[in-house]
Amino acid sequence: MRFQVERGVLAEAVGRAARALPGRPAQPVLAGLRLTAAEGRLAVAGYDHEVSVRASVQADVVEPGEVLVAGRRLLDVCRVLPDGPLECTLEGARLAVTGGGTRFGLSALPLDDYPALPAVPVTVGELDAAEFAAGVAQVAVAADRDDTLPVLTGVRLELDGDTLTLSATDRYRFAVRTLPWRPLLPASDRVDAVVSARRLLEAARVPADSGTVRLALGDGTLGLLGRDTTATMRLLDGILPGYAKLFALPEPVLGVAERSLLAEAVKRVAVVTERHSPLRLAFTAESLLLEAGAGDDDTASVRLPAALDGPAVTVAFNPGYLVDALAALDAPYVEFALLGPGQRVLLAGRDSAEATADPGHRHLLMSLKSTG
Incomplete structure (x- = not known):
């Protein structure tokens, strides 16, 4: 085996493949990266x-x-070699x-002990790669970190017509x-699958600069196919609960505030909160008062300019959850659809204080019953 390649090109390929390396491999060979040189390509x-x-x-390829x-050692070598x-x-x-003028000698791991790579399933459609990676990041913050119920650690992908819904x-x-996409399935086919949020978050970044990413599904596997990169991951058993009824709020009061100002204020006031302590948001016609303790x-307290289309209302949230939701919305303004203390609150982005909320990205939080 002998080949020549530019350092930057090799480093990019190794960096992408290294995303699949486990932190604590169950088998020593799983810490390795397999390099295959053939017909003018290095895989x-x-x-x-x-x-x-x-x-x-x-x-x-000569x-x-x-x-x-060893994958991480090869990655380190690629980083320190001169261009x-x-x-x-x-x-x-x-x-x-x-x-x-620099030479490294890397010990080879037993290739015969390395497991066969999974087959790539059939492509079911495609969409903008950067939009997909951003969409995954926006919903993954709401996935559970506790493996007690594995399905809750996942992101649900619903493929219906020309719409892909992540939740x-x-x-x-x-x-x-929700994201637009180009299906390659018959119009009657609808796909519903759940995959690890952490795994999908990492894998979606790999083809993010490919322009287009193709989704492949089958045999308990999800595949993401970019221009020069393919990622596969195992689907989780089970299905996430539906959200349609939860998101249907009966006659909510709408509050609007500037998202970046609110996000900074939440972080500032949350400094005095203890673990699981609520952060209170008191909406009035012209302002929003944040209070903790x-x-x-x-x-601590901060008052911000805001607007409300109904009677004053106070809600309370876990500050960490609120920070995650505000960071994920990525819009100049945030709309709160409010039912009252201890009830669910629906957050959505707005392009301006007067604009209609973006229906494509919504984040539901439960208001805590104790508002101080």
Whole structure:
């Protein structure tokens, strides 16, 4: 095995495939990246039985072949080598990487012990890669971090007609994002699947600069296909609950505030909150008062300009959940659809204080009953 490749090109391919490397591999070979050189291409692959990432780049292949080397060590080597062409040669049980007067010798791992990569399922449609990565990030914040109920750690993908809906919930909040996409399925087919939020978040970043990402589904596997990169991940068993009834609020009062100002104010006031302590938001016709603490506890408050289309109302939230929701909305203004203390509140972005809320991205939070 012998090939030449530019340092930056190799570093990019290794960096993408390394996203599949486990933090604590169950088997030593799973810490490796498989390099396959053939027909003018170099393929770099990582796999941990849950996720696989395969990156393919152009290379001058002198002698085709395969080798398995420690992935993170190879990534470190790629980072410190000087820019310019590299020559990589398999010398017995060692991969020699040479460039700019520097030479590294990386021990090869047993390739025969490396598991076969999963097959890529059938493509079911495509959409803008950057929009998909952003949409996943917007809903993944609402997924559960606790593996007690694995399905709640996932993001649900609903493919219906020309719409892809992403959703996630940990039972205390619920985020939903809809995106346009181009289906390759018959009009009658509707796909519903759940995949690990953490895994999907990482995998969606891989093809984000490809322009278009193709989604593939089948045999318990989701595939993301970019221009030169393919990622697969195992689907989770079970299904997330629906959100339609939760999001249908009967005659809510609408409050509007500038999102960036509110996000900064929440972080500022939350400094005095203890774990699980609520942050109170008191809406009036022209202002929003944020308060934390009460009685003999430390207290903080901030008043911001805001608008309300009905009677004054006070709600309370876990400040961390509110910060996550505001960061994910990515709009100049945020609309609160309010029912009252201890009831659900629906957040959505607005382009201006007077604009209609964006129906494509909504974030539901439960207002805490105790508002101080």
